[in-house]
Amino acid sequence: MLNKNRLLAPGPTPVPERVRLALAQDMIHHRKPEFKAIMAQVQQRLQKLFGTTQPVLSLACSGTGVMTAAVTNLFSPGEKVLVIEAGKFGERWAEICEASNVAVEKLVFDWGQAATAEAVAKMLDLHPDCKGVLIQLSETSTGVLHPVQEIANVLKDRDILLVVDGISAVSISPCFMDDWNIDCLLTGSQKGLMLPPGLGLIACSDKAWKKAESVTPSCFYFNLRAEKQKILQDQTLFTTPVSLIVGLNESLAMFEETGFDVIFKKQWALTMMARTALTAMGLELFAKDHFTWGLTSVLVPENVDATAVLAYANENFGVILAGGQAHMKGRLVRIGHMGWVDWADLAAGLHAFAEGCKACGGTIESGYLEKGLHAYHSALNVSDK
Numbered sequence: 001m002l003n004k005n006r007l008l009a010p011g012p013t014p015v016p017e018r019v020r021l022a023l024a025q026d027m028i029h030h031r032k033p034e035f036k037a038i039m040a041q042v043q044q045r046l047q048k049l050f051g052t053t054q055p056v057l058s059l060a061c062s063g064t065g066v067m068t069a070a071v072t073n074l075f076s077p078g079e080k081v082l083v084i085e086a087g088k089f090g091e092r093w094a095e096i097c098e099a100s101n102v103a104v105e106k107l108v109f110d111w112g113q114a115a116t117a118e119a120v121a122k123m124l125d126l127h128p129d130c131k132g133v134l135i136q137l138s139e140t141s142t143g144v145l146h147p148v149q150e151i152a153n154v155l156k157d158r159d160i161l162l163v164v165d166g167i168s169a170v171s172i173s174p175c176f177m178d179d180w181n182i183d184c185l186l187t188g189s190q191k192g193l194m195l196p197p198g199l200g201l202i203a204c205s206d207k208a209w210k211k212a213e214s215v216t217p218s219c220f221y222f223n224l225r226a227e228k229q230k231i232l233q234d235q236t237l238f239t240t241p242v243s244l245i246v247g248l249n250e251s252l253a254m255f256e257e258t259g260f261d262v263i264f265k266k267q268w269a270l271t272m273m274a275r276t277a278l279t280a281m282g283l284e285l286f287a288k289d290h291f292t293w294g295l296t297s298v299l300v301p302e303n304v305d306a307t308a309v310l311a312y313a314n315e316n317f318g319v320i321l322a323g324g325q326a327h328m329k330g331r332l333v334r335i336g337h338m339g340w341v342d343w344a345d346l347a348a349g350l351h352a353f354a355e356g357c358k359a360c361g362g363t364i365e366s367g368y369l370e371k372g373l374h375a376y377h378s379a380l381n382v383s384d385k
């Protein structure tokens with residue numbers, strides 16, 4: 001009773017009351033008109049969210065499931081793709097390809113670095129047999145935002161599909177599938193969309209659908225071409241997670257009421273707040289220039305164990321933060337501020353993190369919260385972000 005629990009992880013994220021109430025409604029049948037009407041509305045709203053005129057398919061799976069669906073429906077065993085690897089989720093693309101017998105060429109960047117369009121172009125010149133480029137818009141393990149739009153420009157005149165994992169970016173920072181020439185965009189329910197985990201969303205360009213025609217999906221469950229036929233009738237191939245679709249309709253309604261320009265501005269302002277406050281603490285940010293808008297990654301002081309900081313923040317303040325993954329475990333803390341998170345939640349997160357660092361023997365400069373909040377308010381008041 002002392003503290004509210006505040007989930008400030010880069011997924012799962014808090015679910016607003018409006019969405020929770022929608023999730024709690026009576027079960028309805030997924031093949032009946034009542035559900036179809038909801039699905040039709042969800043479809044319209046999803047197209048707006050993705051910035052596409054293409055159908056957006058919903059799959060019952062986690063984010064990795066929908067990544068798997070992309071690989072197994074767009075590429076045949078033996079074909080080769082270029083994977084951009086700059087963190088845990090880039091590595092996952094490669095792992096999924098390898099499990100699906102799709103050959104992988106890797107373009108590797110250090111953790112904390114963003115890919116460059118020049119390096120991608122160079123790799124594709126060296127390996128012209130690549131049929132796809134697989135990348136994250138936001139690499140959640142490091143907090144880096146990759147320059148997907150610039151990379152799309154590199155692919156413009158090549159017969160290569162651009163496949164973008166937007167799981168920690170869609171609804172958090174601008175990402176317009178059609179305008180940016182993304183061939184396949186996917187996301188999951190538990191990050192920016194303010195929903196529980198369990199729903200994957202994916203859309204393909206005409207070019208990608210054409211490519212998919214030449215591929216026999218290696219797994220029965222993920223069949224995007226068959227799903228596309230179904231969604232044109234406001235249906236899914238198998239029993240859809242009805243409650244999650246009803247909840248999604250509610251969260252998309254909330255976005256619609258607020259407007260994505262305002263949502264993006266809020267996300268940017270929260271990012272400025274976190275980056276300013278953490279810098280003012282005297283700490284080093286992990287993603288230097290190309291940073292995502294839904295989480296902020298920071299290196300803890302040299303002598304401090306990040307895992308102990310997380311435990312302290314949780315036990316004493318009810319704040320749940322995320323640590324680093326793989327070799328960054330113990331060194332990195334990731335503060336999630338995507339979806340249903342506002343300035344007060346983030347202020348709580350920053351305070352809990354700072355107190356945790358101090359309790360674990362680190363030095364934290366004071367005055368960070370005031371500077372962070374100032375950055376938040378100035379970012380909100382600048383009209384062009």
Ligand SMILES: *Cc1c(COP(=O)(O)O)cnc(C)c1O
Pocket residue numbers: 011062063064065089136138139140165166167168188191197
């Ligand atoms: C969270 C996340 C995933 C994985 O999602 P799961 O739901 O855990 O399978 C994949 N890619 C990115 C960029 C993510 O942030």
